[in-house]
Amino acid sequence: xxxxxxVVDDELYVTQLLAFILRRAGDDVTTADExxxxxxxxxxxxxxxxxxxxxMPLIDGIEMCRRLKANPVTASIPVLMLTARGHRLTPAxxxxxxxxxxxxxxxxxxxxxxxxxDLIGVAHxxxxxxxxxxxxxxxx
Numbered sequence: 762x763x764x765x766x767x768v769v770d771d772e773l774y775v776t777q778l779l780a781f782i783l784r785r786a787g788d789d790v791t792t793a794d795e796x797x798x799x800x801x802x803x804x805x806x807x808x809x810x811x812x813x814x815x816x817m818p819l820i821d822g823i824e825m826c827r828r829l830k831a832n833p834v835t836a837s838i839p840v841l842m843l844t845a846r847g848h849r850l851t852p853a854x855x856x857x858x859x860x861x862x863x864x865x866x867x868x869x870x871x872x873x874x875x876x877x878x879d880l881i882g883v884a885h886x887x888x889x890x891x892x893x894x895x896x897x898x899x900x901x
Contacts, residue, residue, distance in 0.1 A: 796820030
């Protein structure tokens with residue numbers, strides 16, 4: 762059964778690239794270009810994972826994740842946050858969201874797929890993988 766992943770980024774080439782990489786790995790991918798739409802789609806689709814950009818207009822990735830966590834329907838969906846190189850999330854930002862891993866741009870397709878596997882495994886009760894280590898490293 763394919764993994765369901767929602768990709769959220771305001772830059773079309775980024776969503777297209779991520780969707781290509783994930784679909785090639787056998788995933789079912791839906792995309793959104795802004796946070797409000799992503800919250801609606803997440804509630805309807807119940808994806809296994811959301812991959813979201815930190816910097817988006819109107820509602821940034823952190824606010825979108827806060828809204829997801831506040832909604833009982835989407836509260837348990839893990840998020841892989843994409844950031845500009847060197848940006849770190851604070852412990853407060855992590856506590857108020859479902860962000861489980863932070864991945865700095867640019868990244869390799871292999872690195873992305875490894876993080877996706879780690880996070881979906883954790884979300885489904887599997888072993889804790891590199892996703893938790895990556896979150897700890899992003900906070901440090």
